[in-house]
Amino acid sequence: MQREKTRVLAAFGHPDDEGQVTGTLAAYIAAGHQVTLVCGTRGEVGEISDPSLATPETLGWVRELELRASMAQVGLTDVRFLPHRDSGMDGTPENEDPDCLHQQPAELVVGELVEIIRDTRPNIVFTWDPNGGYGHPDHIAMHKHTVAAFDAAGDAQTYPSAGLVWSPQRLYWGARAMKTFASIWMEMEERGLLPEPMDKERRDQLEKALAEPDPVASLIVDTAEFQEARGAASSMHKSQFGENSMFSSIPDDLRQRFFGEERFFQARPKWPAGAEAETSPPWIEPGAGKPFFELRQYRCWPGQQENWVKYMHETVIPFQVSRGMVVTASWTSPEEDDLYVWIRRFDSEMERVRLYEAVYESDEWRNEIGPRVSDMLDRDRTKVTRLVATGASPSR
Ligand SMILES: [Zn+2]
Numbered sequence: 001m002q003r004e005k006t007r008v009l010a011a012f013g014h015p016d017d018e019g020q021v022t023g024t025l026a027a028y029i030a031a032g033h034q035v036t037l038v039c040g041t042r043g044e045v046g047e048i049s050d051p052s053l054a055t056p057e058t059l060g061w062v063r064e065l066e067l068r069a070s071m072a073q074v075g076l077t078d079v080r081f082l083p084h085r086d087s088g089m090d091g092t093p094e095n096e097d098p099d100c101l102h103q104q105p106a107e108l109v110v111g112e113l114v115e116i117i118r119d120t121r122p123n124i125v126f127t128w129d130p131n132g133g134y135g136h137p138d139h140i141a142m143h144k145h146t147v148a149a150f151d152a153a154g155d156a157q158t159y160p161s162a163g164l165v166w167s168p169q170r171l172y173w174g175a176r177a178m179k180t181f182a183s184i185w186m187e188m189e190e191r192g193l194l195p196e197p198m199d200k201e202r203r204d205q206l207e208k209a210l211a212e213p214d215p216v217a218s219l220i221v222d223t224a225e226f227q228e229a230r231g232a233a234s235s236m237h238k239s240q241f242g243e244n245s246m247f248s249s250i251p252d253d254l255r256q257r258f259f260g261e262e263r264f265f266q267a268r269p270k271w272p273a274g275a276e277a278e279t280s281p282p283w284i285e286p287g288a289g290k291p292f293f294e295l296r297q298y299r300c301w302p303g304q305q306e307n308w309v310k311y312m313h314e315t316v317i318p319f320q321v322s323r324g325m326v327v328t329a330s331w332t333s334p335e336e337d338d339l340y341v342w343i344r345r346f347d348s349e350m351e352r353v354r355l356y357e358a359v360y361e362s363d364e365w366r367n368e369i370g371p372r373v374s375d376m377l378d379r380d381r382t383k384v385t386r387l388v389a390t391g392a393s394p395s396r
Pocket residue numbers: 013014016017136139
């Protein structure tokens with residue numbers, strides 16, 4: 001069976017913002033999936049690291065080329081730009097420019113992003129966190145507009161001329177651990193590696209970052225495997241990070257610590273508070289394209305087993321099967337009068353996610369079928385085990 005491709009869209013504000021997700025995008029591309037990057041501006045008003053590379057007039061074009069060259073290092077060729085100018089930092093004159101991203105009406109930018117979502121049909125969308133990392137107006141704008149576009153793209157009533165509706169399945173935003181970043185600066189200072197001595201303002205900032213808890217991450221991707229490609233990608237942003245910049249002088253061991261993992265928060269569907277973070281980006285875990293079984297063992301409340309069996313066979317299983325679920329067997333045990341076991345089969349991890357959504361996110365499940373389950377089952381004792389057929393297994 002041909003494995004279905006996962007499609008990923010990453011939406012950020014400036015060339016180099018994508019650094020927080022480059023390793024993860026590289027992992028998707030290496031696994032044969034399809035990735036699009038959309039950049040809200042061309043970073044026209046950033047500082048120029050070396051005057052021989054660009055002038056304020058050419059900087060937008062230079063940064064566009066740098067971003068394309070950078071993404072080519074990880075095999076990402078679909079790079080798109082929104083037609084807006086870099087807004088610069090709060091309080092600067094560029095921030096008042098009527099052409100800048102931050103000054104555009106939400107409806108316009110959301111419409112542009114809805115059109116890109118409907119065109120590329122992503123399963124997964126990555127963007128800036130609500131604070132845009134450190135509050136840059138363009139980062140915050142891309143966060144707000146991308147979240148709104150994620151929600152609007154599947155609604156045929158909104159932006160009817162922006163293409164056929166499409167609902168992406170998951171939305172993530174960055175959950176970078178600033179503590180790690182701060183500790184690297186501190187350690188570089190200790191080792192005498194900073195290009196310039198640290199001033200008091202910077203030191204206070206770093207100490208504050210070190211004292212704060214890390215933001216909640218629901219997905220922590222080990223990107224060590226893509227370290228080299230991601231380093232090559234980042235080195236293409238020459239007009240931003242010159243040879244003498246702090247970034248260029250980070251030694252390898254510290255670089256590994258900072259860039260060895262990428263952290264995200266799952267915003268759609270809502271991540272259950274306190275749940276343990278996932279470590280594989282959705283749909284590219286090893287074996288993601290292979291079929292497997294899911295063994296579910298339930299414990300009924302005393303005296304409820306008979307009711308549960310009836311409920312399963314008259315309501316739960318028929319409903320799930322009507323949504324495409326494949327149920328291969330179910331059992332009770334003459335030895336344990338509270339036990340109920342059943343098995344479902346999935347063609348792939350992607351198919352499992354699709355079916356879970358079709359079943360557990362449906363109104364019927366949420367409002368009618370689901371709420372009755374805890375009357376019969378002790379859900380704390382539910383055990384779910386994924387099983388992969390061995391070579392000799394007659395059923396697979
Ligand atoms: Zn930026």
